[in-house]
Amino acid sequence: MKKKLTVLLIEVQFDPHRILPEGNILHHLLSRSKHCREMRFLVYMRMSSEIFQSILNINSDLITKPATKMRQLIRSGERWATTPRFLTTDKMSRRTKQHYDYGQKNLCVLLDLDQVLADFEGHFITKFREKFPDDPFVQLDERKGFYIKDQYEKLDGNLGDKVRAVYIEKGFFLDLPEIKGAISAAREMAATDGVDVFICSSPLTEYQFCLPEKFEWVEKHLGPEWLDRIIIAKDKTVINGHILIDDRPRINGSCKSPTWKHIIFTAHHNRHIEGRQRLDNWTDGTWRDILEDFKKRI
Known part of the structure; x- marks a missing residue:
């Protein structure tokens, strides 16, 4: 018998200055940005009832202090933290099911930042x-x-x-020049019907300047509305998407079969790689053909 899946949908809105410690990198980013004075999270998971129960009973000692505080705020129902909603798939309306059905989503394109958008x-x-x-x-x-x-x-x-x-020097990532045609292509891509675009970038381990400057670069070149499109991940294999455009020839991680198809963005260091689908540049319009081809597959 097929197990019934439980959907956990949590929407949390909170003032980061009341929860995150001053040394936390998110606190640093939000303090510097005039466009972000609050954080809003939407967490969605499908799971069996056993996993669902284990999440409810998780040991608080294993959670970091900010997360513990968030959990307490969610349970207390403060005015700026909404209570979690627990739904089951059989209770969802048809429209809601379609919204959470991966097969019904737009084409999701993940763009690397360094050497794909920035030189x-x-x-x-x-x-x-x-x-x-x-x-x-x-x-x-x-x-x-x-x-x-x-x-x-x-x-x-x-x-x-x-x-x-x-x-690792201060200002290095902020001053990266745009790769020719990348910004206009990203904007056109994001404006295309049926396409969702996100910037998926891996930070250096020495993140002190790298991480905030990636956000600042995106805000400077693409605008503040693109800050919500940034995904920072050391392991890109765990990120959902249909296409990942990245100059790195091999992208490995904990997920052996990522949901996305890797398209290599051509750079001098990867020109010798053969037998892989490529995007050579942003100026000849080839990226439009790639998107149209993938839109037919989903």
């Missing part, structure tokens, strides 16, 4: 030569491998730390 590689060479003018460097046409640091260390074992010093 990381070209900007890196410029900054490296400014900072270390007497050191050897790798020309763009000679780039091989996804990680710049690895190739520079092969060139000279002492260059690794210098490479890292360039891209």
Whole structure:
């Protein structure tokens, strides 16, 4: 007998300054943004009744303090935190079922940020030569491998730390130039009927400048309304979508069969990869054909 699935739908609205500690990166971002004075979360999960019960009985010691505080606020029903709604799929209206049915959703496109919308590689060479003018460097046409640091260390074992010093420096990510045609293509894509567009980017482990500057870059080049389209994830395999446009040749993670199809955005470091679907640029309109092709499949 097929198990009945329970849908957990939680909508939480709260003032981040009352919950998040000052050192929290989200607190830092929201404090700097004039467009975000509150946070709103919508959490949706399908699960068996057993998993559902285990979530209700979760040990509070395993939850971080901000999450524990959120949970208390949800249960207390304060005016700026709504109570969770627990529904079962058999009680949903037809319209609601369609809304939560993945097969009924728009085409979901995930766009990487660095080297897809923003020119990381070209900007890196410029900054490296400014900072270390007497050191050897790798020309763009000679780039091989996804990680710049690895190739520079092969060139000279002492260059690794210098490479890292360039891209973790304050202002590096904020000052990345746009890849030609990327911004206009992203805006047109987002305005296309039946298409949802999100920016899916992986931060550096040294996130102090990288993470907030990614948000600032998007706000600067695409506008504040795009801040709601940002997905930050070290593991992109767990993100739902139909298409992921990314310059990284291999994207691995905890999910062995991601929902999205990986389309390689051509960069100097991945030109040698063969037998994979590609998008070479944003200017010749090929991206429109790719979207139309995928819209027919869903």
